Amino acid sequence: MYTSRPVEFHVICDHGAQAYLEKRLQLLTHPVHDILVRFYLLSAEGMAGRIMREGSIGTDHSAGYPGLMKLFIHELLPEVEKSIFVDTDAFFMADPALLYDEFAHMNGTIAISMPSHPEQGAAHWHYASNICSCIMLLDLAKLRALPLMDSSLYRDAPSADRPVAAAPPTFEALYGAPGADGRYRDVALGDQGYWWAIVSNRTDLYRPLPHDWEVTSCLLDMYGTGLGNDAATEEDERPAMHNTDNVILPKLAHFNCLHDIYFEWDGWFDADNSLTQRWGSALDYHAGFKWIWLNRGSAALRIETVADPVFTDQRYAAEKAERTPYHR
Template identity: 25%
Template sequence: MEGPVHFCIAAANAEVVKEFEPLVKTLVLHAKRTDIVLHILTGNGSNNEIEKILNTIPDIPVKFKYELFPLNTEKILNETLKIHLKITHHSGIWGMSKLYMYEIFDNVDKCIVLDTDIVFGTDPAFLWDLFMDQEDQQMISMRITNDMTKSYMSNSGLMLQDFSRMRQMTFSKFYFAAVEWLCSKVAVCSDQEVLFSLFKNNGSYLFRTLPVSWNLELCHDFFGFSFETYTDSQGRFFGGAHFNCAGAENKALELFSERDSSSNLRDYVKYLINVQMQDVCSVM
């Protein structure tokens, strides 16, 4: 798929910015085929810290651009109050902002919407190519299962969102219609519960399931995969690892030590935390 790869990310506080730096390092390390553009929602004074990180990016084979945009948290809060959606997940308004990226970045046609606690193991251009797998009306590709009993029924930490299609098909009408059903089913509510309820009501009409290898959740069984061969312990291709249960990456290192003392992912993360941005490409 031609053109730059666009990423949309919410980064609001010191802990999130701490996670953001290893993510950017993996983009610097692996982006080889197409240019990278970051669209970053900021708040709580995060602008300066984010710019410090981005301004140390070395020369790499592709162009690396970014824009910082302050999130209007009051607008999103008012929207959720209007539809009686009570956000009970710890990510709060910032997590819910992933449902509004298509409106906020209205000059962007498609975007990979990311949490900050993701690291890539290969060129994200391969993920961008998966937009071509979406059918004509599908808006979102993400990790999802049709079983409400599973804790990992959906994961919005990494999504392909077709912003143009979401605007054209009026995404908000699907979103609002799903809220009443959702509130009667779950105790903890966030953007991914909203997305799961949309999936339950609309299925593959709006959604495409993203291959598990692009969002390997550290909540589950991915501690033992081999970085060198880009596969996890079950032979699946390593696209992105998600520290959704471990917290910040340095906390994950402790878990790796307990779960798998020889984990190549642990060594990779340790490298990402310790290496200086300007040295990323020269060391690996």
């Protein structure tokens, strides 16, 4: 609705999700800017295989292995240099190009930017709630070059040619040695627990994202901000903001604590609900009228599919096999 530039969507999913999304995308008939949607059809076996090759991570989070794939986005999009990741229970209220422009501040080794709210630390989660992997700027090229995640395909290679992954030492630094089966236990919050290990132990890779880009329904209506009063001054708004000294201009709304499809939550019909009072009108506008506002141009939508995408470690093994002479 707000983009000022052409947009590429890279969607890692299964056939069912692609069918659902393509049906919705057929409603996008004449966007303002060209849109590319590329589906990467990753099977359950493909996900499980990559987790097994990594060897130490696991999850008891409801998102399961698909949630852990957020740690491997850079591997599955080999031709994409940089990307925004946004959870499916969030929507933009500002030009996403403004978020993409934050990459300009990710100089040197910085490869990851995500929300930080250290005042929400919880010891029983190893403080993984200090961040949120719901909105991320990922320099995919830098993460591939590290490489970030380990693999048995790397460990089996000759030492002179063996990539040394950045993530494993961070996992052990936060969670201690893995269990007898080689896997970590009690890593709460799924992928976010592993991201927290990475960014808290490799601060050279991380830059906190400005608060504007994750205003959420969690944590007492995050920061206490809303759509604002027409006559409010900056001085009026600042005392109402929780856990921050800055006035926040909400650019992305995140409804991760509703435990429903966010736009189907029954609470939106309760006029006395504080979340509805704060964000109901914004939800109605963005979810209810998006197709009208999206179809106001003369550009084109293009949809492509990548069947059975492969991970970086698989490409590494294949390239290594091609370079190795064959002897009978």
